[in-house]
Amino acid sequence: MLLSIHNITKRYRTYNTLFSRDTGLEFMAVNDVSLDVKEGVTLGIVGQSGSGKTTLAHIMVGIIKPDSGVMRYNGEQYSLNKNIQMVFQHPDTSLNPRLTVYSMLKDLHINRTEATHLMDIIGLDSSYLSRYPSQMSGGEKQRVSIARALALHPKLIIADEPVSSLDVSVQAQILNLIKRLKTELNVTFVLISHELAVVSWLCDEVAVMHKGCIVEQGKVEYVLNNPQDSYTRELLATSALT
Ligand SMILES: Nc1ncnc2c1ncn2[C@@H]1O[C@H](COP(=O)(O)OP(=O)(O)OP(=O)(O)O)[C@@H](O)[C@H]1O
Ligand SMILES: [Mg+2]
Numbered sequence: 001m002l003l004s005i006h007n008i009t010k011r012y013r014t015y016n017t018l019f020s021r022d023t024g025l026e027f028m029a030v031n032d033v034s035l036d037v038k039e040g041v042t043l044g045i046v047g048q049s050g051s052g053k054t055t056l057a058h059i060m061v062g063i064i065k066p067d068s069g070v071m072r073y074n075g076e077q078y079s080l081n082k083n084i085q086m087v088f089q090h091p092d093t094s095l096n097p098r099l100t101v102y103s104m105l106k107d108l109h110i111n112r113t114e115a116t117h118l119m120d121i122i123g124l125d126s127s128y129l130s131r132y133p134s135q136m137s138g139g140e141k142q143r144v145s146i147a148r149a150l151a152l153h154p155k156l157i158i159a160d161e162p163v164s165s166l167d168v169s170v171q172a173q174i175l176n177l178i179k180r181l182k183t184e185l186n187v188t189f190v191l192i193s194h195e196l197a198v199v200s201w202l203c204d205e206v207a208v209m210h211k212g213c214i215v216e217q218g219k220v221e222y223v224l225n226n227p228q229d230s231y232t233r234e235l236l237a238t239s240a241l242t
Pocket of ligand 2: 053054055089160
């Protein structure tokens, strides 16, 4: 198994927002989640806003430490692993506004030849290497985020809502790019999305998250055609897929 996580839990304390007071209460942002990611099998994680998808993604790449649970990459326990990279939900906040694309890649020890090659892979002219994030469109910034994730030659990329902040016309281009990278570079993707149409187009398997728990998982065609859980049925009923 490329990646497997077992019984991952993350609690957050709740605060009274009006008085910034710690209420002493905790809630489970991720509640006893176990998942397997097989090499070459694209896994979609769906669920409504606040269901814990980003928290789970950040745990899997090692940005957040879980309260409990075990994560394994190729059978070996890890907390951080350069083979697992992430494309963040908001390119605007994940790209450093003070760095050009090239300086960002240079920080990852990528030389100019490799950087030019990366630009070629993600479909941007090498002149973009000297641009700052503010000089690029949303779609271009998301391409650069993908280039940054690819820079260290990962085996697995976790893409958190990679197209939700983009125009519909640009969404298709980025999704096509991801589809191409899967086969050309032999990278396995975990794709987080609240859009079932996106998941059904790009993913082989899907896990449905609700209130921090995985309520259902399996092959995409199966789960979307025969949802067993009432929450999955609700999601399907409210999505554009039906
Ligand atoms: N650092 C934090 N401290 C406290 N609560 C947090 C923190 N980060 C996330 N949460 C809460 O945990 C829950 C899950 O958040 P998360 O961002 O993982 O959801 P999500 O499924 O990615 O939502 P979205 O679809 O809107 O991106 C939410 O209720 C959120 O408010
Ligand atoms: Mg999120």
